[in-house]
Amino acid sequence: MSFSGLIKQNALISSQLSRGIQTSAILASVQSGRYKITPKRDRPLTYEMANPPHYIAHRKGWNSWNTSNLRGELRTAQCITEDAFIRKFMTGTWHSLVLSEVIIKRQFNHIRIAALIKQGISSRKMYFLIGYTEELLSYWLQCPVTLELQTITDPKDVIFKYI
Amino acid sequence: MQHLRRSVSSISYLNRSSLSRCTRFFATSTELEEKVEIPNYIQRSPTTILRALSQTVGFDPTAAHYKYHDDPYLIPLSNVGKRSFALAMESGRKSAKFIRQQHSNLFQHREADPPIEAFLPTKMYTIDSQVEISDLTTSIEHSHVSDAILVYALLKKNNVELTNDVKQSLLELLCFYNCEEPLEEDMIEERWFRQNQRLKERNRKTWKDNDTAEQLYYEIEPKTPQTYACIIRGMCKYYQVEKAYAIFQDCLANNIKLDVDCFNSILNVVRFIKESADLRWSVMLDLLKTMKEKGVSPNLGTLNACLNSISEMGSKNAKDYAIQIMTEFKNIGIEPSLASYYHILHTFCKDRGPVSHVLVDILNEIEGKEFEMRDIKDTMFFVTAMDVCRNHLYDLNLAKRVDAFLHFGENYNLIGDSYKESIYYRNYFTLLVQAEPFDKFMADYYHILVPHVYIPEPSVMEEILKAVEVTGAIDNIPLLWSHMICFEQISRDNLLALIVRIMLQNKPDLTIKTQENLKETFSHIAWDIWSKIEEKNELRSKPVVWTGKLLGDILRIICTSEDIDRASVIMEKLLNDQQKILGESDYIAMEDYVQLCITKKQPSKAIQCLQYCTEIGFNESKNLAKTICKGFTLDENHTRRVVRYAGESVIQEIEKEMQEESAAKNVTQ
Amino acid sequence: MLKKINLNSLIPLAQRTCFRNYSQEPAAVETVHDDDFRVLNLRKTKGTQQQLSRRPKPPDVPPPRYKQMAVDQDWGAVWPGPKTFHPASVPLPVRQGWVPLNKTVPGKFANAELMKIPNFLHLTPPVIAKQCEALKQFCTPFPKGLETEEQQEKHFPVQFISSDYVHGLPTIRNPLSRIVTIKLKLSQLKLDEHARDKFLRLIGERYNEETDEITIVTDRCPLKQQNFDYAMYLLTALYHESRTVEEWESSKQEGDMEYYNWHNNQSKVTSTEVLNWGLPGDSKVEPPQEYISCVENLMNEGENEYNINKYKESVVKMLGLA
Numbered sequence A: 001m002s003f004s005g006l007i008k009q010n011a012l013i014s015s016q017l018s019r020g021i022q023t024s025a026i027l028a029s030v031q032s033g034r035y036k037i038t039p040k041r042d043r044p045l046t047y048e049m050a051n052p053p054h055y056i057a058h059r060k061g062w063n064s065w066n067t068s069n070l071r072g073e074l075r076t077a078q079c080i081t082e083d084a085f086i087r088k089f090m091t092g093t094w095h096s097l098v099l100s101e102v103i104i105k106r107q108f109n110h111i112r113i114a115a116l117i118k119q120g121i122s123s124r125k126m127y128f129l130i131g132y133t134e135e136l137l138s139y140w141l142q143c144p145v146t147l148e149l150q151t152i153t154d155p156k157d158v159i160f161k162y163i
Numbered sequence B: 001m002q003h004l005r006r007s008v009s010s011i012s013y014l015n016r017s018s019l020s021r022c023t024r025f026f027a028t029s030t031e032l033e034e035k036v037e038i039p040n041y042i043q044r045s046p047t048t049i050l051r052a053l054s055q056t057v058g059f060d061p062t063a064a065h066y067k068y069h070d071d072p073y074l075i076p077l078s079n080v081g082k083r084s085f086a087l088a089m090e091s092g093r094k095s096a097k098f099i100r101q102q103h104s105n106l107f108q109h110r111e112a113d114p115p116i117e118a119f120l121p122t123k124m125y126t127i128d129s130q131v132e133i134s135d136l137t138t139s140i141e142h143s144h145v146s147d148a149i150l151v152y153a154l155l156k157k158n159n160v161e162l163t164n165d166v167k168q169s170l171l172e173l174l175c176f177y178n179c180e181e182p183l184e185e186d187m188i189e190e191r192w193f194r195q196n197q198r199l200k201e202r203n204r205k206t207w208k209d210n211d212t213a214e215q216l217y218y219e220i221e222p223k224t225p226q227t228y229a230c231i232i233r234g235m236c237k238y239y240q241v242e243k244a245y246a247i248f249q250d251c252l253a254n255n256i257k258l259d260v261d262c263f264n265s266i267l268n269v270v271r272f273i274k275e276s277a278d279l280r281w282s283v284m285l286d287l288l289k290t291m292k293e294k295g296v297s298p299n300l301g302t303l304n305a306c307l308n309s310i311s312e313m314g315s316k317n318a319k320d321y322a323i324q325i326m327t328e329f330k331n332i333g334i335e336p337s338l339a340s341y342y343h344i345l346h347t348f349c350k351d352r353g354p355v356s357h358v359l360v361d362i363l364n365e366i367e368g369k370e371f372e373m374r375d376i377k378d379t380m381f382f383v384t385a386m387d388v389c390r391n392h393l394y395d396l397n398l399a400k401r402v403d404a405f406l407h408f409g410e411n412y413n414l415i416g417d418s419y420k421e422s423i424y425y426r427n428y429f430t431l432l433v434q435a436e437p438f439d440k441f442m443a444d445y446y447h448i449l450v451p452h453v454y455i456p457e458p459s460v461m462e463e464i465l466k467a468v469e470v471t472g473a474i475d476n477i478p479l480l481w482s483h484m485i486c487f488e489q490i491s492r493d494n495l496l497a498l499i500v501r502i503m504l505q506n507k508p509d510l511t512i513k514t515q516e517n518l519k520e521t522f523s524h525i526a527w528d529i530w531s532k533i534e535e536k537n538e539l540r541s542k543p544v545v546w547t548g549k550l551l552g553d554i555l556r557i558i559c560t561s562e563d564i565d566r567a568s569v570i571m572e573k574l575l576n577d578q579q580k581i582l583g584e585s586d587y588i589a590m591e592d593y594v595q596l597c598i599t600k601k602q603p604s605k606a607i608q609c610l611q612y613c614t615e616i617g618f619n620e621s622k623n624l625a626k627t628i629c630k631g632f633t634l635d636e637n638h639t640r641r642v643v644r645y646a647g648e649s650v651i652q653e654i655e656k657e658m659q660e661e662s663a664a665k666n667v668t669q
Numbered sequence C: 001m002l003k004k005i006n007l008n009s010l011i012p013l014a015q016r017t018c019f020r021n022y023s024q025e026p027a028a029v030e031t032v033h034d035d036d037f038r039v040l041n042l043r044k045t046k047g048t049q050q051q052l053s054r055r056p057k058p059p060d061v062p063p064p065r066y067k068q069m070a071v072d073q074d075w076g077a078v079w080p081g082p083k084t085f086h087p088a089s090v091p092l093p094v095r096q097g098w099v100p101l102n103k104t105v106p107g108k109f110a111n112a113e114l115m116k117i118p119n120f121l122h123l124t125p126p127v128i129a130k131q132c133e134a135l136k137q138f139c140t141p142f143p144k145g146l147e148t149e150e151q152q153e154k155h156f157p158v159q160f161i162s163s164d165y166v167h168g169l170p171t172i173r174n175p176l177s178r179i180v181t182i183k184l185k186l187s188q189l190k191l192d193e194h195a196r197d198k199f200l201r202l203i204g205e206r207y208n209e210e211t212d213e214i215t216i217v218t219d220r221c222p223l224k225q226q227n228f229d230y231a232m233y234l235l236t237a238l239y240h241e242s243r244t245v246e247e248w249e250s251s252k253q254e255g256d257m258e259y260y261n262w263h264n265n266q267s268k269v270t271s272t273e274v275l276n277w278g279l280p281g282d283s284k285v286e287p288p289q290e291y292i293s294c295v296e297n298l299m300n301e302g303e304n305e306y307n308i309n310k311y312k313e314s315v316v317k318m319l320g321l322a
Helices: A003-017 A076-093 A123-141 B048-054 B079-102 B133-141 B145-157 B164-177 B188-193 B197-203 B212-219 B225-237 B241-253 B260-268 B277-294 B300-311 B318-332 B338-348 B358-366 B376-393 B396-406 B411-415 B418-435 B438-449 B458-471 B474-486 B493-505 B518-539 B548-560 B564-576 B587-600 B603-616 B621-631 B636-646 B648-668 C112-116 C125-138 C149-155 C193-206 C224-243 C247-251 C266-275 C289-301 C305-319
Strands: A044-046 A103-107 A110-118 A145-152 A159-162 B020-026 C158-164 C180-185 C213-218
Touching: A076 A103, A076 A110, A076 A123, A103 C112, A110 A123, A110 C112, A123 A145, A123 B079, B048 C125, B079 B188, B079 B418, B133 B145, B133 B164, B145 B164, B145 B212, B164 B212, B164 B225, B212 B225, B225 B241, B225 B260, B241 B260, B260 B277, B260 B300, B277 B300, B300 B318, B300 B338, B318 B338, B338 B358, B338 B376, B358 B376, B358 B396, B376 B396, B376 B411, B376 B418, B396 B411, B396 B418, B411 B418, B418 B438, B418 B458, B438 B458, B458 B474, B458 B493, B474 B493, B474 B518, B493 B518, B493 B548, B518 B548, B518 B564, B548 B564, B548 B587, B564 B587, B564 B603, B587 B603, B587 B621, B603 B621, B603 B636, B621 B636, B621 B648, B636 B648, C158 C224, C180 C224, C193 C213, C193 C224, C213 C224, C266 C289, C266 C305, C289 C305
Parallel strands: A110 A145
Antiparallel strands: A044 A159, A103 A110, B020 C158, C158 C180, C180 C213
8 A cells, every 4th residue: 555545544544533622631621729739748728729619519608699690680790790809809908817718698788798817917907907898898889798707816727638 | 888787778678589579459449348447557667677676686695795796806805905996997987988088089880779878979179179059058968067168168259149048057057066077977986985075175165266157157147036046056055155145135135036945055054154153043043034034935955954054053052943943844744854863963962962862763753764865964864873872872772773774675875975884884883792792793793794794993893802802702713813814904903912812811612613623723823913914014114013922922822732833933033033022922921832842842942932031031031941951851052051041040949959859759758 | 637726724714714825934034143142233123135026925815705605595686687607606516518538527617618608597486486576566467358369359359460679789670670460350340242342352362261361561661650550541541442432333344243143144044044935925934042042152162062963953953853
């Protein structure tokens, strides 16, 4: 057989045995919400971080509780952007003190924000931040906002495993 | 910010899970055989249901006030903490408000429908802003005094004509607030914790002469009775009595119709018009007669104003006058408010006067009734009543009745501010500690009210500790000590001395279950006192000065638990820092310490103690030296040191005693 | 492995203490030479230099407040409204989390999962009972004489159905809340034949024949009240329109008839012709009522077995063939 003939034949065989692009390896891998294992195995993960996203509703709860995603509900997109804003605001205002994800619950027009906070600043300063956050967020979102924080003495308490 | 507890109108209260259907039926025909009676809809305001539900919520003694965040780190446990936390939160709110005003262009989006005004930036006026009359009226409506003044000035500059109505309402605003910006309605914590500076300014004139209010007053032409009434009331409120009285006399002379509130405000300041008690009384009578002539019917304000002036009159017949006024107004049918009763208490139960039981009569009348704020001095009633119960009458049952009345229905709203509340409870607590059986006091009052409702001041704590001393209820000591730490009262010498004395004099009975660990606990507490004060002294510029007696007592307590290390630390402090310590410790402490050293076989420490004794100059140091020699087998070094401190004769005396003892032994054998 | 918060209690009291943490080592003191006679120094001695770089000791945190709670406390007072779970205030020893084999489930402190879950601690049965008691004062008794459906229909024949919407959002407006539905049984309206016929033609498909119900749905106005007014207006207009007889109604033809009337139709002509065929001209035999009704039924109700049989019988009877 000629060389070109061999190539043609190989192409024919490989096309019969080839896999489609939708099952190719690159597309089938997911990276979101997963943390890489370190060689020293000393990277701390909270329970939230340790469970990848496909465990939501199985081993994890949701961080954001509202009814805007039901059928026929209004303002879905605005709700999501508001939640993103609240999370950024919390992380920025309580700088390096927020130890968990910020949990946002909406009941009627009352927004309840819960988070785990480190006891890194004095309680008086914390009260200042609480008053400031509640007030400013309620001005921004035009809903009454309450904070429901849990303070933790030792940041190591939130660590679930080391990876 | 409309916080949940204050704004209910911004929240709609039907939870949405699925479509909620409501069906309504109508009657179409009127020819019905049986008449169907449909009961009427029970009218309710937007908040009645919430109020009904909130009545079902009881009292939780383990929780702090709901304004504090419910987290162990964030619950205040001292008066300083309570105050600073609440005010810090409020200052956070203020800073958020400031940012909103500064960057009002960023807060223009309107998400809420219907729009909630409290969340939107307020309009700010500068010297250059274009203003209209509507701006002025809105400023007046929202009680923004400085804004109103600015807008008014701008309008005048632009020669805008203002109607007399607008001018009148502006005058009323300025007179009420004395051209000063009032504290915002939102700032409830600041209002609550304001230490009543108004009391100090009570007798001082604060009216701003020739300020915008007066200028406006002179500008308004023609002057209506309301204008006069307004300016008189404003001046009286801020104690500009001369001008007010002058205008008042003019009005009476020119037959201008003044209303009852005007008369009330003049009656309030009678004591500034005249000097002597009789003249004041005659002025009051004149005013009342004038009121009657003019056909102005008196109201509650008149009653309270009269009583106020009577209580401050300084007259011997003040009590009679008060009773006269009360009966007269009762006959008219005006219900006295708590302020009237406050004035009566003030008149009758003076510190240096005869004892009066008028409070009993008052309570008989008002017990079981719910009161609301009808006069600004209503809040003074409870403080004064409890003060009378404690200082004037010393009656526990009466105090309990007052307390029950305070907690009846919504009467707790009339407690006033934090200062009045703390004084109320202070008096109540001291009375309880002194009069109530101690166990009952602790169970029913202390454990429930402390520390979240009331934090005892050091004087009250002292009373409690004294009661513990008297009754010997020492199982409360650990709790009281930890509370003392929380309330930051550990730098009080008298309290420390007291608690240590109690621990010393009352040996815990190990057979009783609650007192099993008390011996250990006591020595822990004593060590705690030591370490806490040392810690505090390191940090503070003004350190607490130790007394020798205190250190000695602490030493004794620690010795009972036989902890030689801690005891020796204290001993060393006594020895080395003598110039910082006030006074000297008791000799018994030294003896106990030496006994402990003997038990633990630490001769050097015992000799240190001997050194201290001789340096202080105890007479019994020789006996101490003897004890040491007998208790230990001393080597040369030690003996040398003993001799140095106690003197040569000691050794000889010891040898002599030992000889006598052995001789005595031989004799008996 | 999650650790619980340390609860060092130096004063080992049962319930209600704060605990304090401090260092155990006593301060080191220099020993004085024994042989020297110590000089009295009344001037202020300098203490050891403080390490200013040392961070101030973090303040002590009191123990969680559930330890002070009595077992028989009023829980409604502790948790009056919906609140995120807080481990220091809830006395329950709950655990939450998925762990592989042989590991401990994470406890309630520092557990974000427990905070995420909506809890109903504010609605325990005793609290619900109390709240119901408090709300009873706003309730009125159900009116007498309206217990059964028939009575309700008799007194209140018109049904007005609308929906209100609430959201977990800053707004309370929903465009769907303007929709108004009115339901009425046609028999409640006093209509004669003509009026009924006209009414039914006017409302078209809004009539449900099985339940004899008219349904009018309005949503063309922006507000519910406006839609309701419009619906009532429609009802009134329909009623009055159907009662009035217009001039052009008299030009109703057989093809417009909504039902088959034997008297207007060919069947009458043919059947009388057939019956009277051959008879002398004076006497007119009318077809019997039975036949008439059978034909009408066949035409109006459609052909079914019963009707056809009846028709056959009546025809047989009429023609005397039996």
